[in-house]
Amino acid sequence: MRRLRPGRLLLVGVASLVYLFLQLPLLIVFPISFSSAQYLQFPPPGWSLQWYERYLNSPNWLTPTWLSLKVAVATTVLSLLLGVPLAFGLTRARFWGRDAIEKLSMAPIIVPTIVLSIALYGLFAKLRLIGVWYGIAVSHTLLALPFVVALVVAGLRDFDVNQELAALGLGASRWRAVWHVTLPQIRPSLVSAAFLAFISSFDELVVAMFLGGANMTLPKKMFDNIRMEIDPTIAAISALQIVLVSALLALAARFGRGGGMPGR
Amino acid sequence: MAAQEVKDAELRVDGVAKRYGAVVALGGVSLSVAAGEFLTILGPSGSGKTTLLKVVAGFEFPDAGRVTVGGADITDVSPAKRNIGMVFQNYALFPHMSVARNIAFPLQMRGVPRSEIERRVIQAMALVELRGYGERLPSQLSGGQQQRVALARAVVFDPTLLLLDEPFGALDRKLRESMQLEVRRLQRRLGLTTVFITHDQEEALVLSDRIAVMDGGVIRQIGAPDEIYDRPADAFVAQFIGESNLLVGEIAAPDRVLLDGGTSVTVHGLGGGRGRVRLLVRPEKMAIDSATNRFTGTVVEAVYLGEAHKLRVRVAEGVELMVRGHHAVPAGASVTVGFAPGDAHVIRGAG
Amino acid sequence: MTPADRARRRAAGGAIALSVPAMLLLLALFAAPLLRLLALSVAGGSLVAYERALTNELYLRVFFETFKIAAIVTLLTLALGYPVAYVMATSGRAWQLVGIAFVLLPFWTSILVRTYAWMVMLGRNGVVNRTLIGWGVIDSPLPLLNNLAGVLIGMVHVLLPYMILPVFNAVKNVDPNLVLAAVGLGAPRWRAFLRITLPLTMNGVVAGVTLVFTLSLGFFITPALLGGGRVVMVANLIEEQVRELLNWAFAGALSAILLALTLAAFWGISHIARTRSA
Numbered sequence: 001m002r003r004l005r006p007g008r009l010l011l012v013g014v015a016s017l018v019y020l021f022l023q024l025p026l027l028i029v030f031p032i033s034f035s036s037a038q039y040l041q042f043p044p045p046g047w048s049l050q051w052y053e054r055y056l057n058s059p060n061w062l063t064p065t066w067l068s069l070k071v072a073v074a075t076t077v078l079s080l081l082l083g084v085p086l087a088f089g090l091t092r093a094r095f096w097g098r099d100a101i102e103k104l105s106m107a108p109i110i111v112p113t114i115v116l117s118i119a120l121y122g123l124f125a126k127l128r129l130i131g132v133w134y135g136i137a138v139s140h141t142l143l144a145l146p147f148v149v150a151l152v153v154a155g156l157r158d159f160d161v162n163q164e165l166a167a168l169g170l171g172a173s174r175w176r177a178v179w180h181v182t183l184p185q186i187r188p189s190l191v192s193a194a195f196l197a198f199i200s201s202f203d204e205l206v207v208a209m210f211l212g213g214a215n216m217t218l219p220k221k222m223f224d225n226i227r228m229e230i231d232p233t234i235a236a237i238s239a240l241q242i243v244l245v246s247a248l249l250a251l252a253a254r255f256g257r258g259g260g261m262p263g264r
Numbered sequence: 265m266a267a268q269e270v271k272d273a274e275l276r277v278d279g280v281a282k283r284y285g286a287v288v289a290l291g292g293v294s295l296s297v298a299a300g301e302f303l304t305i306l307g308p309s310g311s312g313k314t315t316l317l318k319v320v321a322g323f324e325f326p327d328a329g330r331v332t333v334g335g336a337d338i339t340d341v342s343p344a345k346r347n348i349g350m351v352f353q354n355y356a357l358f359p360h361m362s363v364a365r366n367i368a369f370p371l372q373m374r375g376v377p378r379s380e381i382e383r384r385v386i387q388a389m390a391l392v393e394l395r396g397y398g399e400r401l402p403s404q405l406s407g408g409q410q411q412r413v414a415l416a417r418a419v420v421f422d423p424t425l426l427l428l429d430e431p432f433g434a435l436d437r438k439l440r441e442s443m444q445l446e447v448r449r450l451q452r453r454l455g456l457t458t459v460f461i462t463h464d465q466e467e468a469l470v471l472s473d474r475i476a477v478m479d480g481g482v483i484r485q486i487g488a489p490d491e492i493y494d495r496p497a498d499a500f501v502a503q504f505i506g507e508s509n510l511l512v513g514e515i516a517a518p519d520r521v522l523l524d525g526g527t528s529v530t531v532h533g534l535g536g537g538r539g540r541v542r543l544l545v546r547p548e549k550m551a552i553d554s555a556t557n558r559f560t561g562t563v564v565e566a567v568y569l570g571e572a573h574k575l576r577v578r579v580a581e582g583v584e585l586m587v588r589g590h591h592a593v594p595a596g597a598s599v600t601v602g603f604a605p606g607d608a609h610v611i612r613g614a615g
Numbered sequence: 616m617t618p619a620d621r622a623r624r625r626a627a628g629g630a631i632a633l634s635v636p637a638m639l640l641l642l643a644l645f646a647a648p649l650l651r652l653l654a655l656s657v658a659g660g661s662l663v664a665y666e667r668a669l670t671n672e673l674y675l676r677v678f679f680e681t682f683k684i685a686a687i688v689t690l691l692t693l694a695l696g697y698p699v700a701y702v703m704a705t706s707g708r709a710w711q712l713v714g715i716a717f718v719l720l721p722f723w724t725s726i727l728v729r730t731y732a733w734m735v736m737l738g739r740n741g742v743v744n745r746t747l748i749g750w751g752v753i754d755s756p757l758p759l760l761n762n763l764a765g766v767l768i769g770m771v772h773v774l775l776p777y778m779i780l781p782v783f784n785a786v787k788n789v790d791p792n793l794v795l796a797a798v799g800l801g802a803p804r805w806r807a808f809l810r811i812t813l814p815l816t817m818n819g820v821v822a823g824v825t826l827v828f829t830l831s832l833g834f835f836i837t838p839a840l841l842g843g844g845r846v847v848m849v850a851n852l853i854e855e856q857v858r859e860l861l862n863w864a865f866a867g868a869l870s871a872i873l874l875a876l877t878l879a880a881f882w883g884i885s886h887i888a889r890t891r892s893a
Contacts, residue, residue: 025729082637089633094627119651123644142640166350
C-alpha cells in the first residue's frame with residue numbers, strides 16, 4: 001500500500017485538476033443538449049429532447065451528416081488499400097529509393113493543413129472538381145495515409161517473419177501467406193489504422209471547407225452555424241459524436257486485441 | 265519448374281556459395297544426400313549450416329552453384345513450389361490457428377479436397393502421437409508438443425525432402441532425447457530424405473546415417489558417425505566431435521613420433537614420409553594399465569560420471585591428458601597412463 | 616546474374632509495385648498541388664508577394680503573434696502536461712489505463728465540438744464566469760472569449776494530449792530503481808526528480824514540444840472561433856486571402872513562409888535538443 005506523501009498528494013491534485021480541465025467541455029455538452037430553453041442557458045431550466053429532434057429531423061443537418069459518413073468510409077477503405085501494401089513494400093524488401101518513398105509518405109504530416117487545403121483547392125478548382133464528395137475523400141486519404149503507414153509498419157516490425165517464411169515453405173504464394181498468416185496477426189494495427197482514418201476524416205474541417213463548395217460536410221455546417229450563433233443543436237450533435245467516439249474506442253479495444261496471440 | 269513429387273529423391277548441392285557483403289557465409293559447398301538418408305550438418309554458430317539449409321529450402325538464393333532434387337534443378341524455384349518440409353528452430357507455428365488448421369495449412373494451399381484434408385490431418389496427428397489435440401491452440405501446448413505439431417505440419421503433404429533447423433535446442437535433456445528417437449523413427453517409417461542441422465555433436469552421432477561437419481562456410485568432412493569420430497580429417501573436426509587428446513610432434517621413424525615435449529611414442533598408420541603430425545587419442549582409449557606409450561603424472565581433477573570416471577592428468581608443464589575409464593583415482597594421486605600404438609589417429613599437417 | 620541477384624530483383628520489383636498506388640496519390644495530390652502553389656507565389660518570376668509578406672508591418676505583426684501564441688501554448692502544455700504524464704506513468708496499471716482513456720477521449724473528439732463547448736463556457740454569461748461570480752471569487756465577468764485568452768485556453772485544451780502522450784511514454788521508460796537508489800543515497804525526492812527523472816525524460820519532452828509548437832503554428836479553427844476576429848494567426852490570414860480576396864500569389868507566399876517556419880521549428884528544436892544532450 002503506497003503511503004501518500006504530501007508531495008505526491010500535491011502532484012496528484014494538480015494532475016486531477018488538469019484532467020478535469022480536459023474533460024470539462026465534454027461534460028458541459030451533455031446537459032446543454034438536453035436543455036428545454038429556446039436559447040443557450042446554463043444551467044438549463046428544464047429537460048427536453050428538442051435539440052436532438054431538431055438535429056435528426058432536419059435535412060439541413062442530416063445531409064451533411066450522410067456526406068461526412070460517406071466520405072469517412074471511403075477514406076478508411078482507400079487509405080487502407082493504399083497504405084497497407086505500401087507498409088509491406090517498405091518493410092519487406094530493400095530497394096533503391098525506399099528511404100525517399102518512406103519520407104514522402106510521412107510528408108503530409110509536416111505540412112500545415114491550411115497550406116495543403118488551399119493548394120488542393122487551387123488545383124481542384126482548375127479541374128472543376130469542387131463540391132464532389134470523392135474529391136474530399138481522396139484528399140482525406142492523403143492526410144490519413146502517413147498514420148496508416150506508420151501504424152502498419154510498426155505492427156509488421158513486431159511480427160515474426162519466420163511465420164511468413166514457414167507459410168511459403170508450406171506451399172503458399174506470397175499473397176496467400178500474407179492473407180492467411182500475417183494479416184490476421186497484425187489485426188490490432190489494422191483496426192487502429194482504420195479507426196484513425198475514419199475519425200480523422202469525419203472530424204476534418206479545413207480541407208472539407210475548401211473542397212466541399214456548396215456540398216457541406218458535417219464539420220463545415222457546424223462551423224458555419226457556430227460562427228453565426230451558439231445553437232444548442234450543436235450541443236446535441238456534439239453529444240452524439242462523443243458517444244460515437246467512445247463506442248468506436250471501446251470496439252477498437254475489443255477487436256484490436258486478440259489478433260495475434262503470443263505463442264512462445 | 266516444380267520439384268518432382270517422387271518420394272525417392274536425392275538431394276545434391278553443387279558448389280553453392282553465398283556472401284553477405286564482405287562476409288562469406290558459404291564458400292563453395294558440395295554434398296549429396298541419398299534418397300531416404302538422414303544427413304546431419306554439424307557445426308558451431310556461424311559455420312554456415314543454417315544458411316545452407318535456407319538455400320536448400322529456398323529462403324535464400326546462392327551467388328553461385330546449384331541445388332537439385334531428384335535430378336531437377338531447383339536453385340531458382342520459389343520455396344512455395346519446392347515441396348520441401350521444414351521444421352524451424354522456433355517452430356513457427358501459426359498462433360492464431362488451431363493445431364488441426366496448422367497441420368491442414370499445406371494441404372489447403374495445395375487445393376486438397378476438404379474431406380481428404382481431414383483424414384490426412386488426423387493421420388499426421390496420430391503419427392506424432394497428438395491424437396485429439398486438434399482444437400488446441402499452439403499457446404496451449406508444451407514445447408515438446410509444439411515441436412510435434414511442427415513436425416506433423418512438415419510431413420503431412422508428402423514432401424520430397426525434410427529439413428530440420430536445430431529443432432531441439434529449446435527442450436530439456438530428457439525431452440530432447442525422446443524427441444530425437446521419435447524423429448528418427450518417423451523418418452525411417454516415412455522413408456524421407458532428411459537434412460538435420462545441429463551444433464550438438466552428441467545429437468549428430470546418435471541420429472545420423474552420415475554427418476557433414478561444417479566450419480567457416482565449408483565442409484570439413486562428410487562420413488558415417490564412426491568415421492567422423494574415429495578418423496577425423498583435421499584438427500577442427502577432431503576437437504569439435506567428442507573430447508580428444510591432441511599430441512603434436514615430428515615423425516622420427518616409420519613408426520615413431522617425437523613429441524614436442526621430448527617424449528617418443530610408437531604409432532601405427534603413419535603412412536611414411538616426414539613432417540609434423542598431430543596424434544588424436546580419445547580419452548576412452550587412454551588406459552591406466554597401458555603397456556606402451558606411457559606418461560606419468562598427477563591427477564588434477566577426477567569427475568565421477570556414473571557410468572565412467574573422467575580424469576585430467578598433468579604429465580608435463582602445461583600438458584594435460586584426458587582419461588576416461590572405470591578406475592577411480594583420487595585427485596592428487598600419481599598415475600601412469602598410456603595408449604596402444606593402434607589407438608592413435610594420425611592427422612598430418614602443421615601443429 | 617546469380618540466383619541471389621534474380622531473387623533480389625524480384626523482391627525489389629514486388630515492393631515497388633506495392634508502393635506505386637500510394638506514390639501516385641502522393642505525387643498527384645501532394646507534390647503537384649504544392650508545387651503549383653509555389654509557382655503561383657512567384658507569379659511571373661517576381662518575388663513581389665514575398666516582399667509584401669515580409670516587409671509590411673501588418674503581416675509581420677501576424678507572424679510575430681503566431682510565434683508568440685505557439686510559444687505560450689507550448690509552455691502552458693508543458694507545465695500542465697508534464698505533471699499529468701508523470702502521475703499517470705507512476706501509477707498502477709489500472710489507473711494508467713483509465714488515465715490514457717481519459718486523455719484519448721478528448722483527443723479523439725472533434726475539435727469543433729470542443730471549441731463549441733469552450734464558447735459556451737467562456738462567455739460573459741458562460742459557465743466559468745457564472746461559477747466564479749457565484750463563488751465570490753470575482754465581481755464582474757472576465758473577458759475570456761473573443762480574445763487571446765480564449766484562444767490560448769482552446770489551443771491548450773486541444774494540444775495537451777500531444778504533450779502528455781510522448782512524455783508519458785518517456786517517464787514510463789525510466790527505471791524506477793534509479794530514483795529509489797538516489798533516494799537511498801540521501802537525495803530528497805524533488806532532487807532525485809530533477810537530477811535523474813527529468814533528464815531521462817528529455818526525449819519525450821522534446822517530442823512533445825516539437826509536436827505542440829509546430830502544430831500551433833498552423834492553427835486555424837481555434838483562433839477563428841474563439842478569437843472573435845481579434846486574434847489573427849497566419850493560417851487565418853491565408854484563408855482570408857484565398858477565400859475573400861482571391862489573392863493567390865500572396866496566399867502562396869504566406870503559405871511558403873509558414874511551411875518554411877514550420878520546418879525550421881521542427882528541425883531547430885530537435886537540433887537544440889541533440890546538442891544540449893551531447
